[in-house]
Amino acid sequence: MNPLLTVEDLSVSFVRKGLLDRLIELEPLPGFNIIDRVTLSLMPGETLGLVGESGSGKTTLARSILGLVRATAGRIAFEGKDVATPADFRAMRRRSAMMFQDPIASLSPRLRIGTLLSEPQIIQGVPTPDRRAAAAALLSLVGLPSSFADRFPHELSGGQARRVGVARALAMKPRLLLADEPTAGLDVSVQGDVLNLIGELKRQLGFAAMIVTHNLAMIRHVSDRLAIMYLGRLVETGPTQEVFSAPRHPYTATLIQSEPLPDPRRRSHGPAVSGEIPSVFRRPSGCEFHTRCPAAQPRCGAEAPAYREVGAGRMVRCHFPLETSGQEQEAFSRASANKKGKTT
């Protein structure tokens, strides 16, 4: 089977210019890679979880795949065809959809839900004889009564607004759905509802999904594969269950360990990682995680590790990937405990 979406060495860089620099333009300024040579692929019907902390570039990556942010280098192919020109992106966006992070802010406050649900057809120039019926069909697809077509966005609850977001995304019957933090700000009982709905529609309509999130507990249950980002680079990819049971990159391991468990009998023994995410404007030398890594060696600060394959479908960007045996995992938690003792 051919991948639905391929992204090769995609980079997005910004040049940071002050007012003076812009006026004088003496020499070209160095660009800062917000996204740095990201390579990934998505099979039809697959769900990929794109995980990272704020500032890791996960939203920018999702937006650049749809051409909403212009990539500075790299190649995107959708359904086997290269996507490069604005016209290509427009054609691609007809077959793919994005659910934006803030569902209420992404709906125009002056338009009724019914109008908002017809917008995709109007923008893409798809003739729809009965827009009201089409909107009602979309509403029933996401489990909302058709009377919602007459409501305004501010009359919706958080969960209902997400459902409208799902309906809007699916209006053009996309092959690919990009969902940016689809459950941020939702209560835990409503979060399950929205994810179950996306899962059910995925089975029914067969689209592939890329879910951008920082919520590990949630993504574990809804994705087939995971891609972990740190400072604009992928540091690890692999099947979700394997990544959770045996993370190979120390950053992935610290993310999993940092998640507080809802069990007072299994309290953590201190943070798995100290320090803060560095800024992309001051990207650390060598491996970008070496400043916080509990297992860092001298080599890590000097030489950037390659992104390489370490098993079937497992890629990792680390000189010293964690072994899968329990022994090494234990050594890692010990090292992280020692490092913490030193820094605090």
Place this chain on the structure above:
Amino acid sequence: MSGSLAASNLSVRYETPGGSVHALRHVDIEAHPGEVIGIVGESGCGKSTLVTAMANLLPANARIDGSISWNGIELAKLDAHRQRLLRGDEIALVSQDPMTAFNPVLTIGDQLVDFQHHRKDLGRAEKRARIAAMLGRVGISDAERRMHSYPHELSGGMRQRVAIAAALLTDPGLLIADEPTTALDVTMEAQIIHLLRELRRDYNGIIVIVSHHLGVIAELCDRVYVMYAGEVVESGEVDAIFHDATHPYTQALLACDPARFQQKLDRLPTIPGMLPNLTQPPCGCVYAPRCDRVLASCGTVAPPLVELSASHVARCHAVSS
């Protein structure tokens, strides 16, 4: 200063043009020095109203019945001046997003000096020395330099540390942390949880942690109050709540948390139904319309407070002591 916090039969309603909203109903809460209590619930459960009542910051349209007292002093009956003294001196609040709690045009150092305005015995230099020491204690390494920073120059985790330092500078007997980690990334969240846990070792006051995140509550609290639609439906020791939950809502809430399951689930558990309308709270149990163990009496009779053990109570018809 240390003292005890107690709310008994506390009800708060907001008078709005659309009718009165019964945001809190007959809430009983008790906390003693050295304790960390957790208040957990989903949006609309009344946890913010409860916190605002504790800090005595309820808006003018709020009507309070019952009692909420700090150290035997009835909070609602104080005049505005005495309320303010109490807030600066004994009750401190750490909010969800400290960016909005700080003044954007003043440096951190200046603001932290102002936080100590009630300490008339200290000079400015002494206050700055206390700040440097306190910033060090909350894990900010270059405290002297940070005092010259503006709030926007700090990261979210750093701002939350400064907010905690600001609260502790007043030596509060009651420290209320309202969703202290919600705005943070998971690695920062773990660090703030660790910090709060370290601080309680040499802090004798009460810490109240308000969160919707069950993991944060489990990590930090000694006792937990579970709230739903303005009522405390169950309370008890943290272990009893997480391992021996009795109220159907607590059980459903715990079951919904995807962090509990190691294996992939095909469907995530949810709680069907919606919150009741709090302008007309139901006369029976508030959870009855969504409950899977509903009895005939649930719809009409308010459930009794059932004592399951010395510290574990649940408000439900379906449980028996």
